[in-house]
Amino acid sequence: MSKQASKGAAAGKAKKPTKAGTEEKREDVLQAVVLADSFQDRFRPFSLEKPRCLLPLANVPLIEYTLEFLASNGVQDVFIYCGAHSEMIEEYIHNSMRWNPAHGISPFASVEFIRVSDATSTGDFLRDLDGRNLISGDFILVHGDVVANVPLDAALAKHRARREANRDACMTMVLREIGDQPHRAANTRVITPIFVVEPSTGRCLQYDEMHPLQSDGYMILDPAVFSYPEFEIRSDLIDCGIDICTPEVLALWSESFDYELPRKNFLHGVLKDFELNGKVIYTEIVEEGYAARANTLRMYDCISKDILGRWTFPYVPDSNMVRDQAYKRAREGSCIEDGTKLAKDSKVTKSVIGRRTTAGAGTTITRSIIGRRCKIGQNVKIENSYIWDDTTVGDGSSIVNSILADSVIIGKDCIIPEGSLISYGVHISDGTHLPTTPAPRISLLTQEGKPASTEASLVGKSGSGAFFKETTGDDIDSDNDEDEVDPSALDGSLFYTHPNLNLSSESISTLASHSSFDSDDEDQATSGFLQAGSSNSRNRLSSFASNDSEAAAAAEKSDAFHGDAVHGLVDALRNADSDDFDSAKLEFMGLRLANDASDGMMRRAIAEAFVSRASELLSPENGGLDSKKAAETAFTEKKGAVKFIKEVGVGSEKETVQAEFALAMQKSLLDVNGLEGSKAGRLLAAMLQQLYILDVLEEDGILSWWGDSRAAETEGLRVVRGECRDLIKWLEEAEEEESEEVTEDEDSE
Amino acid sequence: MAPSQAGYAPTLEKLLKSLKSQSLDASIEALIFLLKRRQVKGDDCANATARMLLQLVARSQWHDVDELLLKVQRTGARLAQAAPHEPVIGNIVRRVLGLIRDEATEDRNADEFGSESVTDLQSLPVPTRPGANPSRPSLVSIATTAQMSKSMFNLLSVVDTADSPMTGASTPVSQAQTTSAQALRSEVIDGIEEIMDEISQADDQIATFADIQIHPGDYVLVYLPSPAVERFLVKASAKRRFTVLITSLNMPKATGEAPYAALRKKLNAAGVQTINLATNGLMAYMPRVNKVIFGAKAVYQNGGLLVDSGCYIAARAAQEYSKPVIVLSGVYKFCPEDPADGVSSAELGNSSTFVSYADGPAVDAFEVENTVSEYLPPELVDIYLTNLYVSFPGGVDVFEVLLLLTVSIGAPKLEVILLESWPTTISPKKWDILSSSTHEVVDAMGYDAAHIQAQQRTRSFPQSPVGSFGN
Secondary structure, three states, X not given: OHHHHHHHHHHXXXXXXXXXXXXXXXXXXXXXXXXXXXXXXXXOOHHHHOOHHHOEEOOEEHHHHHHHHHHHXXXXXXXXXXXXXXXXXXXXXXXXXXXXXXXXXXXXXXXXXXXXXXOOOXXXXXXXXXXXXXXXXXXXXXXXXXXXXXXXXXXXXXXXXXXXXXXXXXXXXXXXXXXOOOOHXXXXXXXXXXEEEEOOOOEEEEEEEEOOXXXXXXXXOOHHHHHOOOOEEEOOEEEEEEEEEOHHHHHHHHHOOOOOOHHHHHHHHHHHOHHHHOOEEEEEEEOXXXXXXXXXXXXXXXXXXXXXXXXXXXXXXXXXXXXXXXXXXOHHHOEEEOOOEEOOOOEEEOOEEOOOOEEOOOOEEEOOEEOOOOXXXXXXXXXXXXXXXXXXXXXXXXXXXXXXXXOOEEOOOOEEOOOOEEOOOOEEOOOOEOOOOOOOEEEOEOOOOOEOOOOHHHHOOOOEOEEOOOHHHHHHOOOHHHXXXXXXXXXXXXXXXXXXXXOOOOOOHHHHHXXXXXXXXXXXXXXXXXXXXXXXXXXXXXXXXXXXXXXXXXXXXXXXXXXXXXXXXXXXXXXXXXXEOHHHHHHHHHHHHHHOOOHHHHHHHHHHHHHHHHHHHHOHHHOOOOHHHHXXXXXXXXXXXXXXXXXXXXXXXXXXXXXXHHHHHHHHHHHOOOOOHHHHHHHHHHHHHHHHHOOOOOHHHHHHHHHOHHHHOOHHHHHHHHOOHHHHHHHHHOOOOHHHHHHHHHHHX | OOHHHHOOOOOHHHHHHOOOOOOHHHHHHHHHHHHHOOOOOOHHHHHHHHHHHHHHHHHOOOOOHHHHHHHHHHHHHHHHHHXXXXXXXXXXXXXXXXXXXXXXXXXXXXXXXXXXXXXXXXXXXXXXXXXXXXXXOOHHHHHHHHHHHHHHXXXXXXXXXXXXXXXXXXXXXXXXXXXXXXXXXXXXXXXXHHHHHHHHHHHHHHHOOHHHHOOOOOEEEEEOOOHHHHHHHXXXXXXXXXXXXXXXXXXXXXXXXXXXXXXXXXXXXXXXEEEEEEHHHHHXXXXXXXXXXXXXXXXXXXXXXXEEOOHHHHHXXXXXXOOOEEEEOOHHHEOOOOHHHOOOOOOEOOHHHOOOOOXXXXXXXXXXXXXXXXXXXXXXXXXEEOOOOXXXXXXXXXXXXXXXXXXXHOOOOOOOOOOOOOOOOOOHHXXXXXXXXXXXXXXXXXXXXXXHHXXXXXXXXXXXXXXXXXX
């Protein structure tokens, strides 16, 4: 329908290009949906009293950047979904000359607010939107905290073209490339998004997320990915949540009632179910322009710095995008609004200072952003800090790497250390030195939004405010058990507890170690992925997590997986109708993803499947083949089976892994009914030999199995193992006399 | 239609197309944000401003001159503040204000003196100077000047009664207010259309001097050629065979395409050789160069220029080798601002022009300042080519220069009030001729006469760019 509409509009435009004003009445007006609540509490305690999107970034409420971005891309209709503090956002937009269409000068034809009372996630918003039938064509989905200057015209045009070619092309994600070395915005990420992209078309094939705390440092490539002639696995993309969507996207959200997050749940899910729903999602990777989301305090810091560095141009203070602002560029790279009073010998470098703010003599302000009507005394030192409106700082105080909200009062000679978050209206009395660890977060409210009782020991005698604790506050310093922390908690709480306003700060060891993990991650990811292209093996994404311990945790899962997987594989091997193993492989990988099976589990399952097939073939009703023949048939009967074992079952050329596989086969043989020890042993020898011939197992792997103590733990195992002595001997003795040895080996059977 | 136009992003063309369907306020707001986002810049600013003011005069509600002046002042101030880096906007606003005052005064005089004075005016002899330059500009500009001078005469004859510069042209409440307002509206609209014509023709008019300036076999160096410079070169290429050195910033872009491909194609087609230079090759080529040509973004009161960043280096290199620097600028780009007021501080652009934001270590390590425009002092300029007339030595007060210009056009002689702060370098002999034309010049620059008179009393030039049309 929108396809026709856009065609019609284009034709109409071509016919009467001279007629002014027809453009306005095009049917395909561009719509945008702004998600103004992200259901996170990373900005607390500030977001307790004000929604995140109204917090000032470089003295401009965050949502202004988002709306300006939409306006600069020609959006006409805007729908804003508000969660917490919805009335404040509505009031803000309503009073805004620039955005409220009622004032007649808004670039938007309509701005509508949608409240969803019981929403707990982004998914709820989008499912609600689907029910409302407001969206008529393509729309842009953004978060209310996006700062971007990327032009979307090209992406929109491509999206439209793809849609006309294929109705299932339902979404285009706009992603920004990072380049060889991650910059500061990328370094603040805890969760690294990983996109598997087909480079020629930009189609996204798989999406996963990595974070440093996951126990398993792997990302499993969907085998379907390998059916494409080429693909890239990229962890070097910044995802700032700008999506160009068609209404079908909303329908997809509605179909999956449990999706909550647009990436981790929705994108991952839709791509995984490509076989089912046939929906295709594309990426538009831009190499120029700025795009970032102020979704953590560290990103807040980072974007503020970028604004000062004019990377976000034209969204810089001296563009005065907001109506009543009048910033001018001053010396030393600062932007100072008209009507500030700075003492002659105060020094302001690379900072932004709002109207009617005063600074006394001897004060130095470096790389900071200070709001309006602040009173800054004499000999104050402010560095890398963000001070919002109406705050007073007494003489001789020093503030480093901190955020001070509105109407804070800091007394004389105070020291506000790195990482402090001081919320609205807090009063810190003269001469207070706030503790450095844990980084102080002081608020007048408790986590529940109730007034907190003042902690005089913290804020001084005449002060007001208390340490702000949060529910997950336990892990503030519990760096040791970080492995058990849920990643989302990490993302929220760690940032929160350690805003880490200065990356070089040593006091914030947790985060420092994480960010180093992050970059390690990426390097390894890249190298791992390169291998993936050639050997199609699973990719080792990071080295810090152990992957043996997961077995216990997933014990109950493993049973189900093992049974299903073995059953499925054996069925496929038995199936006389088709000699294609690919579908079995797909099924197996599906099971694997569904159960989150580990490598060990897969190995065992595959070993057992082939062993049981081979032993079946020995039995009279299946032809009563001898062990050698049975082994050969089991492995080579179906096309692709050998490759499958090699890639999925063994998956590595390391001898330990190969030994594991041999051990798994040995153990499986014991469980086969009606097969006595020596016969089982002969079958094992035959199978090992066969695998050796097929290049699946290598000499070293088999020898390593032979030497493994686990292979001779029990009587039964020893018997089975004993029968392989000849094989081992043969392997040990000679490689050059191979042909001879094979005959001899046959004789021994 | 080109695919690029199918996009949603707002552009100036879209805005101009939708002027009629949109409310006036919305259009103005849209233009302001186009300016703020730098989606309208350079030469488009003047045109966009004139068109927006035309809309304002034509469509907004006003009943007398004061109201109209106030509206134009306010809107003009908003536009100028939206793009403080484009002084041209202020020029256009001042010219429109001057125009309105002129027309208003004319109307009032017509009321006061009846039809007689009008006939008097029309019977005024328009002397043609015997030594008029053969290469005088097109008739349009002469017609414009002549018309302006008439109105100027009237303005001056009653200006004594004016109280202050700002309200100097206020019209007393008249019984025929509605009719006069309508008449005024159409006259002002005509005037603004003339300004728009002048802006759109300026480049072509400047280009008429091309074959005088460019000689066969010349090596001409251009730095980031503006549309005016491009037109100038193309025009010259019709008659001359020369070599153009196109200098651009040393910026390898992903496209790999050499900049100014279209220009080079046109020049090559005409048989003109082109050489691409990066900034770092400037000095090496300079000995071979015969002249250097720039387009100005604005010309300040002292003759200094606002130019694309990097021009300074080129001009300095030219000075080192004593090569003439020619600047092309329409008269509408002549600003009353003085660079000493701080208006000349360079505009900073997007840092990612030079350092990619993807280059993490560089982003962290460098403070990138991308100056997109810079101030070029008058000492480095040898010739100014305008759409009114050519050429004068650099470093001369623009007013003086303009006097010379108008003299050579052969503008009608009028009584004037002399500015006492006038430079004394002009020989007294020339005074009466010169002074006679002062006011067209002043008019062309958008000064209103009342204002100048006030300045004369205080013996100084206006200080603030915005101050002259209200805050």
